[in-house]
Amino acid sequence: MYKIMECVPNFSEGRDKQKIEKIVDCFRGRDNLKLLDYSNDEDHNRLVVTVVGEPYELIDAIVDAIGNAVDLIDMNVHKGQHPRMGAVDVVPFIPIKNITMDEAIDFSKIVGQTVAEKFDLPVYLYEKSASDLNRENLAVIRKGEFEGMEEKMKLPEWQPDYGPLEPHPTAGVVAIGARMPLVAYNVNLGTNNLEITTAIAKKVRHIGGGLHFCKAMAVSIENRNITQVSMNLTNFTLTAIYRAHELVRIEANRYGVAIVGAEIVGLVPMAALIDTAAYYLGLENFSMKQVLETRLME
Amino acid sequence: MYKIMECVPNFSEGRDKQKIEKIVDCFRGRDNLKLLDYSNDEDHNRLVVTVVGEPYELIDAIVDAIGNAVDLIDMNVHKGQHPRMGAVDVVPFIPIKNITMDEAIDFSKIVGQTVAEKFDLPVYLYEKSASDLNRENLAVIRKGEFEGMEEKMKLPEWQPDYGPLEPHPTAGVVAIGARMPLVAYNVNLGTNNLEITTAIAKKVRHIGGGLHFCKAMAVSIENRNITQVSMNLTNFTLTAIYRAHELVRIEANRYGVAIVGAEIVGLVPMAALIDTAAYYLGLENFSMKQVLETRLME
Numbered sequence: 001m002y003k004i005m006e007c008v009p010n011f012s013e014g015r016d017k018q019k020i021e022k023i024v025d026c027f028r029g030r031d032n033l034k035l036l037d038y039s040n041d042e043d044h045n046r047l048v049v050t051v052v053g054e055p056y057e058l059i060d061a062i063v064d065a066i067g068n069a070v071d072l073i074d075m076n077v078h079k080g081q082h083p084r085m086g087a088v089d090v091v092p093f094i095p096i097k098n099i100t101m102d103e104a105i106d107f108s109k110i111v112g113q114t115v116a117e118k119f120d121l122p123v124y125l126y127e128k129s130a131s132d133l134n135r136e137n138l139a140v141i142r143k144g145e146f147e148g149m150e151e152k153m154k155l156p157e158w159q160p161d162y163g164p165l166e167p168h169p170t171a172g173v174v175a176i177g178a179r180m181p182l183v184a185y186n187v188n189l190g191t192n193n194l195e196i197t198t199a200i201a202k203k204v205r206h207i208g209g210g211l212h213f214c215k216a217m218a219v220s221i222e223n224r225n226i227t228q229v230s231m232n233l234t235n236f237t238l239t240a241i242y243r244a245h246e247l248v249r250i251e252a253n254r255y256g257v258a259i260v261g262a263e264i265v266g267l268v269p270m271a272a273l274i275d276t277a278a279y280y281l282g283l284e285n286f287s288m289k290q291v292l293e294t295r296l297m298e
Numbered sequence: 299m300y301k302i303m304e305c306v307p308n309f310s311e312g313r314d315k316q317k318i319e320k321i322v323d324c325f326r327g328r329d330n331l332k333l334l335d336y337s338n339d340e341d342h343n344r345l346v347v348t349v350v351g352e353p354y355e356l357i358d359a360i361v362d363a364i365g366n367a368v369d370l371i372d373m374n375v376h377k378g379q380h381p382r383m384g385a386v387d388v389v390p391f392i393p394i395k396n397i398t399m400d401e402a403i404d405f406s407k408i409v410g411q412t413v414a415e416k417f418d419l420p421v422y423l424y425e426k427s428a429s430d431l432n433r434e435n436l437a438v439i440r441k442g443e444f445e446g447m448e449e450k451m452k453l454p455e456w457q458p459d460y461g462p463l464e465p466h467p468t469a470g471v472v473a474i475g476a477r478m479p480l481v482a483y484n485v486n487l488g489t490n491n492l493e494i495t496t497a498i499a500k501k502v503r504h505i506g507g508g509l510h511f512c513k514a515m516a517v518s519i520e521n522r523n524i525t526q527v528s529m530n531l532t533n534f535t536l537t538a539i540y541r542a543h544e545l546v547r548i549e550a551n552r553y554g555v556a557i558v559g560a561e562i563v564g565l566v567p568m569a570a571l572i573d574t575a576a577y578y579l580g581l582e583n584f585s586m587k588q589v590l591e592t593r594l595m596e
Binding site for chain 1 (some may be wrong): 302304332334350394395479486539540543557558559560561562564565566567568571572574575576578579580581582583584588589590591592593594595596
């Protein structure tokens with residue numbers, strides 16, 4: 001029973017190809033580790049890497065990559081559209097196979113302690129690894145960004161979980177933690193009225209009284225003259241894709257608006273879609289053990 | 299890019315545990331081979347094994363297993379409810395991963411030639427490997443069963459593809475070939491009227507003017523006082539699960555009968571269910587490459 005963990009680190013470098021490759025190289029040519037994707041955005045000036053593998057090999061690679069990013073990136077001259085607080089902005093660990101959330105939390109803490117000591121980097125544990133309710137939400141930790149972090153860290157409640165009590169002079173701070181796989185799911189609506197779609201998005205999402213593990217916003221798709229409810233499902237095992245889909249349909253009905261399509265952005269775990277198929281077919285007594293690929297990966 | 303092939307050999311021994319284990323042992327303890335399932339039915343007096351793995355390792359194992367079955371099983375004393383023509387009745391090869399149907403056909407022919415020479419066993423190539431349209435359907439080859447095979451083989455059109463021109467005295471003949479993965483999919487209907495369900499099954503299946511790769515029959519589920527359209531989808535990439543499901547619904551509508559459940563029997567490829575989810579959600583531009591497990595298995 002081999003364990004597989006995923007990591008999606010975000011680095012604050014989206015323009016300098018040489019620096020990007022030096023960071024990404026840390027994930028290449030390793031046994032039991034697979035670099036699934038990396039993409040840099042020049043406007044955001046940000047690099048997002050997706051890598052999966054055996055947890056200790058993954059830890060080894062991510063510590064190397066954080067070291068390279070601390071060496072290569074100077075946040076004092078960093079500009080980009082995406083909010084950020086450090087050379088390595090955020091490092092989420094996601095349990096994929098034969099690994100519990102508690103284990104993923106433990107691994108995230110090992111990485112936090114290691115990079116704090118090795119690179120003099122203040123570390124905030126976030127999401128499931130958070131030491132405090134106030135630190136679960138990345139946006140709350142990141143508020144003030146790199147430039148405001150020195151002042152913010154003087155507040156006793158913003159002492160880091162590991163590392164020095166002030167930001168690294170060039171690399172700032174980093175958030176590290178474990179979280180569930182996230183499904184980015186968008187539903188297209190047959191209206192160009194963004195007001196209607198915003199009203200629907202607000203009802204479907206958690207803070208508006210909607211589904212627990214659903215974040216949602218409305219987006220215009222101007223070249224198609226339609227709008228979209230753009231969602232992040234942060235725990236697909238409890239807030240299933242089909243439930244979000246049908247709730248959008250129900251709310252759209254009130255406006256006489258129809259669903260005209262949908263999309264999954266990026267990677268999605270097999271179970272999230274198979275669960276959806278099982279719902280629509282009304283499958284009885286179905287087990288993921290019946291899926292050939294589940295057995296092949298055992 | 300490692301290749302994975304599946305094999306589901308059927309042996310004519312469902313009662314003698316010792317013989318069963320001797321046959322199944324051929325698939326155990328091998329590198330790159332996984333014994334997924336085996337089940338013996340005493341009424342049918344038949345053993346069905348499901349095994350997946352690297353094609354050459356799989357060939358090696360299946361040749362051993364056929365050898366053991368030829369040694370252990372005497373068809374002259376075999377009795378069972380299931381039609382059969384040999385100690386090894388049928389050996390289907392199913393391409394699973396990084397392997398084309400043409401390659402699976404080639405592998406089935408290697409096995410056919412090998413066991414014909416090694417065990418003096420007449421071999422009929424069937425399904426996609428068939429040398430003649432008349433040999434695609436296993437039931438047509440098997441007609442007459444073990445007891446009738448000697449007479450049947452005297453007909454020039456029933457000369458085997460490999461091996462001797464008369465049946466093996468104790469092991470009869472075997473059908474070997476490549477086919478698509480088969481999805482066993484049943485839809486439960488809220489009626490105990492078998493006549494209605496039979497009428498629906500007939501319309502949905504290929505021979506009744508229904509879906510190309512769909513076989514269907516009606517079954518009573520007496521302990522629940524309902525009936526079932528029991529289907530075999532022999533090519534889920536062309537006749538999708540959702541299409542069979544919705545066609546049953548449409549035909550049932552005419553009788554005012556509702557779908558009250560469904561089931562998948564045995565193993566199902568991930569893609570068959572993901573395709574179904576993609577249909578019901580109306581996913582645009584979705585690729586199997588977005589499924590995490592697809593990437594993990596690359």
